[in-house]
Amino acid sequence: MVEKQRGAMRLAACDPAAHALGLTPGMALADARARVPDLAVFDHDPVADLNLLGWFADGCERYTPACMLDPPQGLLLDITGCEHVFGDAARLAKDVQARFSRHGLSCRIALGGTPDSAQAKARYAARAISDVPVEALDGGDKVHKALRRAGLRSIGDLAVRPRKPLAARFGQAVVVRLARLLEEEDPRITPRRSLPTIHVTQNFAEPISRTNDVLATIEMLAGGAALQLQERGQGGRRFEIRLFRSDGHVARLAVDTGTPTRDAALLMRLIRERIDALSDPLDPGFGYDLIRLEVPLAEVLANVQVGLETKIDTGAAAAALIDRLSVRLGAERVRQFHARQSHIPERAALERVAQSDVAKADWPKADWPKPVPGEPAMRPFRLFETPQPIEVTAGFPEGEPRSFRWRRHVHRVTRVEGPERISPEWWRHARGYAPGNGSLTRDYYRVEDNEGRRFWLFRRGLYDEIERPLWYLHGIFA
Amino acid sequence: MNKKPNHIQPTLSAGAFPSVQGMWKQYQSDAAQSLLPTGAPYVDERLRGGITQAGLHEFFGGAKADSHAAAAFALLLAWRLPESDAGIFWISGDKERQTSGRLYPYGLSAMGGDPARMLLVQTADLRDALRAAADAIRSKAASAVILETHGNARLVDLTSTRRLALAAAETGVLALLVRGDAVPMPSAARTRWRICSAPSAPLPGNAPGLPTFDISLLRHRGGAAPFAARVTWDHATRSFFDAPLSGGLSAIVTDTKTGPESRQRA
Numbered sequence: 140m141v142e143k144q145r146g147a148m149r150l151a152a153c154d155p156a157a158h159a160l161g162l163t164p165g166m167a168l169a170d171a172r173a174r175v176p177d178l179a180v181f182d183h184d185p186v187a188d189l190n191l192l193g194w195f196a197d198g199c200e201r202y203t204p205a206c207m208l209d210p211p212q213g214l215l216l217d218i219t220g221c222e223h224v225f226g227d228a229a230r231l232a233k234d235v236q237a238r239f240s241r242h243g244l245s246c247r248i249a250l251g252g253t254p255d256s257a258q259a260k261a262r263y264a265a266r267a268i269s270d271v272p273v274e275a276l277d278g279g280d281k282v283h284k285a286l287r288r289a290g291l292r293s294i295g296d297l298a299v300r301p302r303k304p305l306a307a308r309f310g311q312a313v314v315v316r317l318a319r320l321l322e323e324e325d326p327r328i329t330p331r332r333s334l335p336t337i338h339v340t341q342n343f344a345e346p347i348s349r350t351n352d353v354l355a356t357i358e359m360l361a362g363g364a365a366l367q368l369q370e371r372g373q374g375g376r377r378f379e380i381r382l383f384r385s386d387g388h389v390a391r392l393a394v395d396t397g398t399p400t401r402d403a404a405l406l407m408r409l410i411r412e413r414i415d416a417l418s419d420p421l422d423p424g425f426g427y428d429l430i431r432l433e434v435p436l437a438e439v440l441a442n443v444q445v446g447l448e449t450k451i452d453t454g455a456a457a458a459a460l461i462d463r464l465s466v467r468l469g470a471e472r473v474r475q476f477h478a479r480q481s482h483i484p485e486r487a488a489l490e491r492v493a494q495s496d497v498a499k500a501d502w503p504k505a506d507w508p509k510p511v512p513g514e515p516a517m518r519p520f521r522l523f524e525t526p527q528p529i530e531v532t533a534g535f536p537e538g539e540p541r542s543f544r545w546r547r548h549v550h551r552v553t554r555v556e557g558p559e560r561i562s563p564e565w566w567r568h569a570r571g572y573a574p575g576n577g578s579l580t581r582d583y584y585r586v587e588d589n590e591g592r593r594f595w596l597f598r599r600g601l602y603d604e605i606e607r608p609l610w611y612l613h614g615i616f617a
Numbered sequence: 618m619n620k621k622p623n624h625i626q627p628t629l630s631a632g633a634f635p636s637v638q639g640m641w642k643q644y645q646s647d648a649a650q651s652l653l654p655t656g657a658p659y660v661d662e663r664l665r666g667g668i669t670q671a672g673l674h675e676f677f678g679g680a681k682a683d684s685h686a687a688a689a690f691a692l693l694l695a696w697r698l699p700e701s702d703a704g705i706f707w708i709s710g711d712k713e714r715q716t717s718g719r720l721y722p723y724g725l726s727a728m729g730g731d732p733a734r735m736l737l738v739q740t741a742d743l744r745d746a747l748r749a750a751a752d753a754i755r756s757k758a759a760s761a762v763i764l765e766t767h768g769n770a771r772l773v774d775l776t777s778t779r780r781l782a783l784a785a786a787e788t789g790v791l792a793l794l795v796r797g798d799a800v801p802m803p804s805a806a807r808t809r810w811r812i813c814s815a816p817s818a819p820l821p822g823n824a825p826g827l828p829t830f831d832i833s834l835l836r837h838r839g840g841a842a843p844f845a846a847r848v849t850w851d852h853a854t855r856s857f858f859d860a861p862l863s864g865g866l867s868a869i870v871t872d873t874k875t876g877p878e879s880r881q882r883a
Contacts, residue, residue, distance in 0.1 A: 516727030
């Protein structure tokens, strides 16, 4: 691996074979080439390295939920309380080692009472923390050089020294770091992701790869999660499934529901939809050896007694259907009408996601106008998102339209009502109300053509606002 | 589907009582034939009561620009259903929304509908739309499902419409298929209509009046003969009525110049 450092191509990393030939990171590429003419060189890609590390971290979540990246090459796992699953900490470490070596990766594992101590031991391949060189203090070159000059080469040498003079000479940070290395102070690591309170996990002795097996396992886990949710009187709003592949890859499936639920059968339907809708299908590879179901978001859901007379609950059926369609098509594709305070027609009515976080009762009650007997609808049943430009012939400039051309078809107007004048929302504009400023006044007309089609047209702008107002078709009446 | 229309009385052959199974079938076919009247006496008479509620119905626009009339007519029919908690699903693709605009709740409520009952599903393509429609019909959540398509689509064929029709017959959901700018192809729909917008009775000041349609029944699986009529929607009573033609004649469209036949596609 090479990288451009200070204008020269230098080695950023090398493999064990290169090490054996005497190459070290930091060496100029030209020098390395001089020593080993047939050197294979690749560009160094730090982002890819970090991605790979993240990938490993995901895979390590099988051991503990508290996992942290330690770039450029390290991972910190907090295994407090997790060792007993594997017997003890040493066996857990062995399992990690086995997993990495299976992929041809070498790794160095160290166990420590604090993350800092474990990190230092792993980095400097030391058995005990006292053997770790002073560079582990991360105090900068100056500090390390000064310590070495004073004959203090390892953490062990420092440990027996009084701390106060050290702090006075090198600063408090060095002393804090030393205390952490010596396991006197225990900072917690900040995990990449916090584990939700409700989760169920299934381990497999042999990896499974058939989709049916996976689904059956998820169903079993869903049953387990439902029990936990029931004990808490809660229902899940979001379910996440993590499929840990034996080669370290972790696939994630997430399912959202509109109302809290703990119905395993419903959840299974949603998950099947989710799997069907995946753009790249699940690739079990060599199989999954651990599956975990998590409930990151849960809400109160009272226990209900199901009556003997089972009446079809349309509300529940609707919620289930909305969830199903939202999972398959995307939540933003299943919508409901929503009113907004505005007299600009297209601003007054919005559509909002039907599967919304906001409880339906909290929605502002829409004040849709009631029909007036005998009067036709004054608003079209269909509205164009962007008004359609049309060519209009009017009797006189400010007059009503006589005929218009829309989509290459001329409509002769036989009945017309208007104008209904709608002013722009001038308070939205920085300069306030001024003629011809930004938005223009619209004059709306309800028209019917000779074939009985009814349209909603408007002229954008009054003649004293702009030179040549344009006409648009905005909606269609039944 | 029972081919015999209005099969109310079980036929008793001499000395033989109908079996329980036969009675059950009878009951079922009656339930399946629960009819939805349009409210217009002439139309309902020709339909022998109305359109089958648990079934699929197709609406074609007479000309390209009449796809809106077909959509409106289907929507108004759905509002004829008795009030219930169950929603009305409007399913359309991105293409339909782009060409035909979106539903506007103020206009819907002004025609007597309740926009809060409407659920809008917008799919990327027709395949998703058909699937969503089948799901919506199969669930007990919908009272009516309206699927809007635009253009001649190969996907809307005998198989896919039969899937919708069977689901509708099973759950009793009114399934309406709006086909704008398309030519009729074989389908499993119980009725097929051609809808055109028609000149309304003008209000004072020559203002456009209530929604008026020229409807023609093209096909009826129950055996009703094709007919044409002009109906107007009254949002106060939420029903259609036979539109009076000038001269106070019957509602049959006789004027071929404005009639739907003149707008039939070649």
